[in-house]
Amino acid sequence: MVEIDVAAAVRRASLGIRVIAHGWNHAFGGGRLPGSRR
Secondary structure (H helix, E strand, C coil), X not given: CHHHHHHHHHHHHHXXXXXXXXXXXXXXXXXXXXXXCC
16 A cells, blocks of 8 residues: 555656646746747
8 A cells, every 4th residue: 555655646746846847937938848839
């Protein structure tokens, strides 16, 4: 049972880091990727 909890925590932390990075890019980086038309 502990292995499942650790795996879920790692997965949740990874997703949280991605969401924070995405929001940071939108707030401070203009929200655009190089080479995109939008």
